[in-house]
Amino acid sequence: MPLNRRTFLRATAVAGGTTAFSGAVWQHAFAAGPAQPGPGPYGAPLAADANGLQLPKGFTGRVVARSLQRVEGTRYTWHPAPDGGACFADGDGWIYVSNSEVPLVGGVSAVRFDASGKVVSAYRILNGTTLNCAGGATPWGTWLSCEEHDYGLVYETDPRGERSATPRPAMGRFKHEAAGADPVRKVVYLTEDQPDGCFYRFRPQTWGDLSAGTLEVLVGSGTGPVSWARVPNPQIWTTPTRQQVAGAMRFNGGEGCYYTGGVCYFTTKGDNRVWAYGASAERLDLAYDDDLVTGGEPPLRGVDNVTGASSGDLYIAEDGGNMEINLITPDGVVAPFLRVVGHDGSEITGPAFSPDGTRLYFSSQRGKSGFAAGTDGYTFEVTGPFRH
Template sequence: MSAPLNRRTFLRATTIAGGTTAFSGALWHQAFAGPAQPGPGPYGPLLAADGNGLRLPKGFTGRVVARSMQRVPGTRHTWHPAPDGGACFRDGDGWVYVSNSEVPLVGGASAVRFAADGTVNSAYRILNATTLNCAGGATPWGTWLSCEEHDYGLVYETDPMGNRAARAHPAMGRFKHEAAACDPERQVVYLTEDQPNGCLYRFRPTTWGDLSEGALEVLLGTDTGPVRWAQVPNPRLWITPIRDQVPGAMRFNGGEGCYYAGGICYFTTKGDNRVWAYDAAAERLDLTYDDDLVTNGEPPLTGVDNITGAFSGDLYIAEDGADMEINLITPDGTVTPFLRVLGHDESEITGPAFSPDGTRLYFSSQRGKSGFAAGTDGYTYEVAGPFRR
């Protein structure tokens, strides 16, 4: 008797046959009718590693901006351990890159301020005395949402410039937060949950721009296709976990990064190596990438984690372990490596974010070359070059 089909074989078969068991056509940018497939990237192959162990395409250069437990060059500020989620904010002619610290009790977040020419001007703390600050998201009004990744975790709203004290927002739910992405059209914030049976949430503030009060909702559905939302009854204080309070809540295997652009909320799930696309106007869920649905060679993207996007519409997805790559997915449905970090085999790539002008990409290797769990060997990088627009 022949062996039963495993999940990858089954999904590939339905894809090749044009079936709709796994999905009914990805909506990502309305550009292609199935999850992304491997192919040549817009920047060509990766070159040999530079002096920092970065393999980059031709025309791109990299540098180390900060090292955990060491002073940021040109400042008196010591960079935090285990750098994780990050974002960039405009600051006059320059910009600020913020980064979370995914360690217990003293996690918080820090920032590096850059001049217009990329010179580091200063570095400083923007959040203290919080725990396991994993990912987060930028708001349209210029704040950074730093998310705690534990069962009673909170979302903290911080000032990237370091002028205003951070504020906790219990109304956004107490759960194992991962990332956040703001949708200014519908005036909601999408939130991922890092649990093997976690959910996707959205927060509807009473007043857009003020996250202190509002309604937390959870996505309902069974698969790709039409979905809907329902309000969580007890998001602040609970005996029953938030993800179990609403019957029919859709389950996701380890929610990670979250990014919103052009009416679509993209989010990743590490347990099944997927990049999802939620069409907010149509209230429909589809797949942008699934390593089990790769029909053209081996999947280049595994260990999916943090996600961001470029002016061009390309998505950039960081890997947790795997090949220590940042892969990009183009609007025409090609997935391909953009960079690789060598010699950091026990680490993960975190915090990808573009400078406001789109010419520089920041990210970190959370545990660096040592792989030490406390993250005291973390590296934060900058890659500059001809990113397409």
């Protein structure tokens, strides 16, 4: 962005025109305004390994799956353009689910690991949908897969593949991106990937049942106190949901969404921001803004999917940039955690931790070729001494 805008934003932040992200307000908050560059808790990424992963000391990586190739040890062919994902505990092992961001056949695949981390099966849990981008896990153990087009739906899926996937039209028809479930307030937050998109929450009539409820949109004028207003026609509309409520806040390309400890974090790619919605105070703040970085070049560009560790660290994947996953610590330091080399035309998607927090999964959507159809996608696993 232009230097004059960055200078203006810095000045207003210092003067109080942009609300600082106060660490005293809620759990996992940052100490003194939007995160700033600094040394990460694991040190800098080292030289690339055989898979093109630059990882910190003590960490190792492997390729779990390749698009249009059989997942090792199974007869299942992994999907193209892997995107949003999440992990679910399953017996003595766990399951990683991954969306496919392609038209018409999109859907979701899953891969199951045993207690040692060995792949034991892979299978399909959603078929025949289009441009399944990101989504989110629910507290009752389902995966919400979101379609990214103007009439897109949220589909509730079973990571084990034992129950049929179900569309949830009450959650609205719009260009869905990601979802984050808040079990305290019993709502699901939703992002919208439009240059003038909105931030929503869905209040189901019965918690645990997403078949009926109320869709609301965030209303406000910027950081600070905000409120919610009902979207009149979330399912069948001639006026898009984002244009139905006067005063609805605009967000430039909503992407990842992750709820933890009373805060819903979400990202906007058009202005490289990580937002923090404090649910109990109904307050919006900035956790990161590349225009507010004061010490050198911003390390985090092209913000996209986001997840968190039990330590309170946020992990934010880059769409483009230099193909990094950056972390933001609870004390407000942003630093690269890993980098993928040789995938310059791709983006990092689907970061998610195994239930025990020792393994991080993610994908390079278009792989080394950068081909838009995502036929060269890679899904990785990183193992190491993640802090808790």
